Amino acid sequence: MNRVLDVATSFSATLARLGSAVSVGNPGKRPEKPLELYEFENCPYCRKVREALSMLDLEAMIYPCPKRGPRVREQVKKRGGKTLFPYLVDPNTGKEMYESDDIVRYLFETYGDGNVPLLLSLRLLTDLTAGLASAFRPLQGTFYEPSTPPKKPLELYSFEASPFCRIAREVLCSLEIPYLLHNVAKGSPSREAFVERSGKMMVPYLVDPNTGTEIFESADIVAYLRQTYGGGKEKGSA
């Protein structure tokens, strides 16, 4: 897709959700271990959960499950019995669950002040606007593209409402690449450490421990991911 159209449609997805998850809300207790989320980028229900993670400033291991993905979907079926997304695993409490509304409530009760923000609690309206966000980019972050998985998971600094971060996450998803998601929405206490590491406050920022690569710029990240892991070739090992 042409870059201007790419950014415009990704920005429209953010607008459809009225900028939900642009900033951190009232984070509460911090988990010791990152949460684990099985999802795919263009699933509107998965978006609701990712918004909650951004608002609560939570890190999560993301296991992308694009449609026709050969590697990760099967794990969800084995663990929970269904191929349905999102699926959250909290290694801190032993909870494993389907259903976006239940997951969102669980997250705010466990790691927030117990109150689910308005834009995530409007039931049908929340689902409709999340669906509209997905509709702006129907083919991105939906289907599997042949890839070779990296040996170690990647890391992405991001927040849900950023249109540029979405473009990077879509490709991680299509290539079925697991990554540790560091959420750094506006107001995030994690921003200071991020700036110390990267040199400036800008996302997306990709870290690949397999190759020692650390890069900004969604277009560069997309090109790097496709070149390094796309096409099912043995690449990207340390």
Ligand SMILES: N[C@@H](CCC(=O)N[C@@H](CS)C(=O)NCC(=O)O)C(=O)O
């Ligand atoms: N009520 C569920 C609906 C979840 C759902 O329908 N997810 C779709 C993706 S948007 C799904 O997993 N479809 C099966 C598939 O993609 O194979 C929720 O809110 O979590």
